[in-house]
Amino acid sequence: MEYLSKSAKRVLNVFRSSEPSFQGGRYYVVKKMRFPQDMDFNEVEACLNRLEEAHFIEPCGVGAYQLTDQGRHWPEYSGQERRDTFLKSILCPIVVTLATEAVLHGIPILLQWIQAMG
16 A cells, blocks of 8 residues: 555545536545545645545546545455554564574584583
8 A cells, every 4th residue: 555645635525425427426526525635626636646646536427526435445455554564664674683583693602512411
């Protein structure tokens, strides 16, 4: 999953909390949506482009978008991404370090112990 700015997350949350505009409750018309008042249209448009690039929304005509599965279930995807990052970036290096230390320091101690017994 790709990184989303705070502004893009805010726009995505507007999609997720809004009622779809037409077509069986699947499509959202941007002009009918209520975006945060502190965001101008250019910022909203940039966020829409970013959300489209990250596959959270997909265009369905001029000014209309549809949430993708990833967009509808963003909190679950976000939580999974944090777990994956934790495993890859934190837990894996710790395990490798412990294994390396065990091999480097454990083998000489084990050899000394075997020699002492024999």
